[in-house]
Amino acid sequence: MSQLNTLPAPGETIVNGSRYMRDAKGSLVPVEAIKPAHKLEDEMLRKIMGHARDLSAQIARFRGHTFTDLGEFDALLEQEYGSTRGGKKGNRTYQSFDGLMKVSVSVADHIDFGPQLQIAKQLIDECLNEWAADSRPELRAIVTRAFNTDRPDQVNRGEIFMLLRLAIEDPRWLRAMEAIREAMRVTGSKTYLRFYQRPAPDAPWEAVTIDMAKAKGGAS
Template sequence: MQAATETRATGKVLVGDKAYMPDAKGNLVPVEMVKATEMLEDETVRTILGYATDLSAQIGRFKEHTFNDLGAFEALLAQEYGATKGGAKGNKTFMTFDGMKMVKVQVADTIDFGAQLQIAKSLIDECLTEWSADSRPEIRAIVTRAFNTDKEGQINRAAIFMLLRLDIADERWQRAMAAIRDAMRVVGSKIYVRCYERDRLDADWRAVTIDLAKA
């Protein structure tokens, strides 16, 4: 039996001098039996993935070099001048001398909610029950959005934060908001690097787009 040789770039497998393509079930299909449209689709996807893989690796190297460069700069500041960059949460801004280019490092916390959230929901329900049915419909709508879970079973965090911004004097409402704050916990954080530039000092900053969806 002749040994099979796979050519990853084309997705074809050579057995002797005959070419095959493995299908989704692992079967080797002779190339001449593969439809022209399926062959073209296969080639198109492989071409795109080839570029995407290279670009992903390049972005990974860019991220590593960026943090290394910024880290080296901050180490120099600390060593030579005893100075540091950034605020209490680690957000930092670096800018060129002419004020035309900027790099921002931002730390975004991932927030989850503990069991106290159910206590808050009970207190809020008490308030809504006592308020007349036709009063404060906008608040009822926010509460509904806040505690309705999505497909992943996650609550609407944006709506929860909207509840915290409402100015309501009811003592139970205040206790509910305190319970929400107690329920909040940071379960992780991500660091983002964003680059900006502008053509003149009075112009708006323009993001240098790396996100494929926004390019």
């Protein structure tokens, strides 16, 4: 028997000359005892995951190279003009000379809420209880979605911000909104890269996505 035939296939282990595959419980199962459909599924998954890991590594390298290139370009501009590109948060945009391609860098803050949020919730509940029939159902729905989550120590941030945009002049409501603002804590930030292109300078921008759910081509 040649050495090639004695090598285990992906997912297989050779013990005393016999081929085994490890199951989900960690037990070694003889290859001949495994159903062909299960072996075929295993082979398919190992192939797909191999491509997925390679693609993930390639995207990570691309992201790193992109930030390096942009950072070096920013350093050249700062050296040439003595100023840093972008606003206070670090948002900035780069565009090709023909106006057909651009890359944007945006920084999004991660916000958590302190104990003042519970005071805001009490004040909001007082308002809703007193207004009772006069309060709009959609307002009650927003408040419910904002504070009713799977975990008591979490809130729906999008609905909380929607509450801040409501024009309600009741003094307790205004105090509640001030308590929400005081409860906000910026706990970190994340930087996003976005890529755009267009066929002509007067055409709308089209996003170049690196999201499998949104990527063009392939099966839908």
